[in-house]
Amino acid sequence: MIPLNYRNGRIINPEIAMPCLGDYDVIVCGGGMAGFGAALAAARQGCKTLLLERESALGGLATVGLVNIPLDFAAGISREMLDRLNEVNGHWHRNTDPEKHKLILDRMVTEAGVDLLLVSHVVEAIMQDDRTICGVVLENKSGRQAVLGKRIIDCTGDADVAFFAGCETMKGRPSDGKHQACSLEFRLGGVNWEKYRDSDLKKNDPQWIKLIAKAVDDGALPYMIDNHLNWLTHVPGRPQHCNQDEVSICFSHSRNCKPLCAKDLTRMYLEGREQADILSKFIRGHIPGYENSYLIDTGSLLGVRESRRVVGEYILKTLDVVRANTFEDTITLTGHHLDLHNPDGPGNIKWAELEIDGRTCYVSTIGKVGSWPPPGGWDVITDGWGRSGDDFQRKVLPTSIPYRSLVPRDVDNLLVAGRCLSAEFMAQACCRLILACLNMGQAAGTAAALSLAKGLTPRQIDRKELQLMLLEAGCEIGQSFFGVPGLETEKYKFTGNNRQ
């Protein structure tokens, strides 16, 4: 209890003594895919590891948020996780069963000896001095508590810990500060997938663009929620082809989002659930194979694509992405392209405005793709070197993520992983897939363990030692595409369909 002490519109919190939960080698804040990878990697290196998660299950958006699409390079822990899911019929076609996924994550962290605390919010950073973090404050049903750690890994997605610790952070689009659109996923049951798959609609209007335009015109849809982001993913392990298939849908979108403001998050949850209601009824009435479908649930975690990003030792540049630049200290790859869910209108934007050789270019890695053309139309699209038209070359190599993008510039003993990595706005838009986050987490957890073993800060460790540990753990750090400078990587190369 605190006494009422009200000054200038604020309640003053007096000095309080908090119980200390203990002393850990590594504390991982956030148990989404990045935090899962980080905690597992650190614990497997013998670190006493604590994993803090604010929801009631691990996996973040991939499970609680129903985004059951683990895309990107599956190597190291990601590969192992998909193999474990395959064993329980919880994965096919890069779609997972969220419930089975939660259970597999629980089992994997428990087997690795990670201490896990669910339903616990990290609310403050504990600093030894201005530059050195040494613990966090958390809040849960047991009250406000402290926990000390030699290395802290921020996998909160919103770079909460880095922000509390005083790191400089970036947020939103540089031109107007707007964030990527947020989505609340939902699931439909009772779907006849085969009927939909073989329907004329899927053949002629697979993204439902004409159908939705007509529905908005004649009032069947009250407003343009989106026009082609009908990502339907077929949940595995259900009775198939007997009118009982289950489909998870990324379709709803909130615009002009403020994902760091509780009031606006509330607005987006309410809006997402209204949209799921509107869309599920619309789909039932208009889409072949969905005549008997019903809404199973909406995600209990909002799909925030971008919020705070930390300023690290290196800020991954959009130019690095579009040119597939490589780094000495690459710790993972991502195969995704520039993929911005439009902050203030329907659809998505798959090009970036960049200055190349002194002129403004609208750069895409994959061509004239996306909902909206750049100013000047599709013909002005260039590749990473400013070439357009017949000279345009689609990017064929993946994007490298350097270790330095996980090391905050301003604070020691802290690492970040996941969508809050140190990257420019559009560069981040390609580094946010589920397995990319997990792979970054594995690298951060391994780096924390290495820095402890060597008695160095994470900033000081030898990138080659880290990379060797990652290679030994089966990770893809560029060896299959570029090699790794100064390391003999031939025996670690993935070939064929093991590349992903």
Place this chain on the structure above:
Amino acid sequence: MKKYVIDRGCKKCCSCLWACPAQAISLTRDTAVIDQAKCRRCGACVESCPTEAISVYDLPAQTSPESENPPTKK
């Protein structure tokens, strides 16, 4: 002989581009396409596609996989 075909349910997520050991898949404005001359018919793309937009067709033995409109669906 099998033929692998990507339909317009393709969401251009590029999963198959990385899964393909022959680098036979590229992207157009609407969809990803498989270069039938490069395709090794291993099926890695089918498993990698999150929207189940890649189908396999059985072709009669003499038919070239480059021919249009595969006759029978597997």
